[in-house]
Amino acid sequence: MGRRCWRRRALAAACLSAALLLLGAAIRALLPVWLVKMRQPVRTPQCEVPAPGRHVPDFTCMNSSNPLTDPFTRRDMPENFLPRATKPGLSSKSSSPLCPPSARAHESGNKALGSGWLGGKKRSPLQMLYDLDQGSSSALAEVHRQRRNMLRRACSRHTRRQRLLQPEDLRHVLVDDAHGLLYCYVPKVACTNWKRVLLALRSPGAADPQAIPAHQAHAPGRLPSLADFSPAEINRRLRAYLTFLFVREPFERLASAYRNKFARPYSAAFQRLYGTRIVRRLRPRPHPDALARGHDVRFAEFLAYLLDPRTRRDEPFNEHWERAHALCHPCRLRYDIVGKFETLAEDAAFVLGLVGAPGLRFPAPPPRAKAATAQDQAMRLFQDISPFYQRRLFDLYKMDFLLFNYSAPSYLRLH
Numbered sequence: 001m002g003r004r005c006w007r008r009r010a011l012a013a014a015c016l017s018a019a020l021l022l023l024g025a026a027i028r029a030l031l032p033v034w035l036v037k038m039r040q041p042v043r044t045p046q047c048e049v050p051a052p053g054r055h056v057p058d059f060t061c062m063n064s065s066n067p068l069t070d071p072f073t074r075r076d077m078p079e080n081f082l083p084r085a086t087k088p089g090l091s092s093k094s095s096s097p098l099c100p101p102s103a104r105a106h107e108s109g110n111k112a113l114g115s116g117w118l119g120g121k122k123r124s125p126l127q128m129l130y131d132l133d134q135g136s137s138s139a140l141a142e143v144h145r146q147r148r149n150m151l152r153r154a155c156s157r158h159t160r161r162q163r164l165l166q167p168e169d170l171r172h173v174l175v176d177d178a179h180g181l182l183y184c185y186v187p188k189v190a191c192t193n194w195k196r197v198l199l200a201l202r203s204p205g206a207a208d209p210q211a212i213p214a215h216q217a218h219a220p221g222r223l224p225s226l227a228d229f230s231p232a233e234i235n236r237r238l239r240a241y242l243t244f245l246f247v248r249e250p251f252e253r254l255a256s257a258y259r260n261k262f263a264r265p266y267s268a269a270f271q272r273l274y275g276t277r278i279v280r281r282l283r284p285r286p287h288p289d290a291l292a293r294g295h296d297v298r299f300a301e302f303l304a305y306l307l308d309p310r311t312r313r314d315e316p317f318n319e320h321w322e323r324a325h326a327l328c329h330p331c332r333l334r335y336d337i338v339g340k341f342e343t344l345a346e347d348a349a350f351v352l353g354l355v356g357a358p359g360l361r362f363p364a365p366p367p368r369a370k371a372a373t374a375q376d377q378a379m380r381l382f383q384d385i386s387p388f389y390q391r392r393l394f395d396l397y398k399m400d401f402l403l404f405n406y407s408a409p410s411y412l413r414l415h
Contacts, residue, residue: 124180125242125354147338154403155331172327173226184245184328187320188256193363210363244337247404250397255378257320262297278305299381379411387413
């Protein structure tokens with residue numbers, strides 16, 4: 001009797017469940033279509049998900065077909081992409097931003113960044129570039145658009161996910177708030193003259209850049225660095241300012257750094273700092289004078305120093321031979337203009353045209369540059385370097401070749 005009652009109850013429960021399922025299906029079928037759609041999750045636009053071996057930067061979506069959409073909202077990076085400083089025992093709500101205290105002096109005077117153009121009184125350099133990019137009437141604007149596209153594709157193809165940038169990583173990015181410019185300087189790529197131009201733009205009447213001594217152009221504090229600002233102020237400038245850098249064929253830049261720092265008598269202080277270190281480490285039985293002065297470093301010794309694992313393990317590369325991508329982070333920051341040393345006059349005039357200073361002339365290269373091309377000078381230096389070390393050096397600077405679309409020099413024996 002008990003078993004028969006249990007079976008009846010189970011059957012009744014099964015029938016009730018089936019009836020409820022049928023009732024629910026009928027109700028859903030009668031609901032309006034729009035009510036069903038309201039229950040579906042809303043998908044927010046996302047950056048491209050990288051395939052294995054590819055990289056999309058953490059705070060910049062670089063997969064759009066046109067890097068310049070709206071001149072102010074085209075940089076789709078979140079606020080505070082740079083985290084605040086945290087120390088053991090220090091709350092993340094600390095009021096101290098990740099920047100030196102001196103940065104607050106910059107912030108207090110920058111509530112009206114680029115007040116002339118940001119207030120709508122005139123077009124900013126970024127807006128001017130946006131207009132040219134939309135109009136396609138400028139051949140040089142098309143060249144720079146193609147360079148931007150090639151850089152983005154190379155970044156996606158050749159870089160992997162890296163750490164978030166810290167403000168100190170932006171030390172080489174100089175700021176001109178008055179004109180809305182961010183310039184990442186790479187030593188041995190006309191950076192002295194670009195610093196002169198930025199100083200001239202800041203002076204009333206746009207002084208002659210060539211009249212500014214080199215030591216003044218390089219004096220600390222003359223030009224503010226992006227690293228001196230808070231994360232919020234950094235993001236603000238990255239979104240609204242024209243960002244540019246100039247690059248050079250890597251081995252020609254390396255040869256120029258060697259000639260300038262180790263083969264010229266006026267670089268005695270630099271030779272004592274680095275030349276003595278190279279001689280002490282790499283030269284067997286060095287002369288006491290070379291140990292004291294470091295004035296006769298050979299090019300092969302310089303390259304061996306760069307390839308020595310101890311060099312980068314002990315401290316970062318000096319900026320004069322550090323790779324351009326490590327100084328300016330072109331796969332992490334979006335650059336609007338990628339100028340090249342090989343087309344310096346045209347590219348510099350293009351930037352100054354966007355700034356609205358066509359009367360300001362970029363300093364011409366010194367006359368001795370015409371006596372022998374940079375390529376010939378580099379070729380003479382590398383001709384005595386063995387293929388083994390040429391290959392290792394090319395691997396060290398390979399990312400600069402790939403990102404900035406430079407071919408391996410024809411004088412190298414890489415195979």
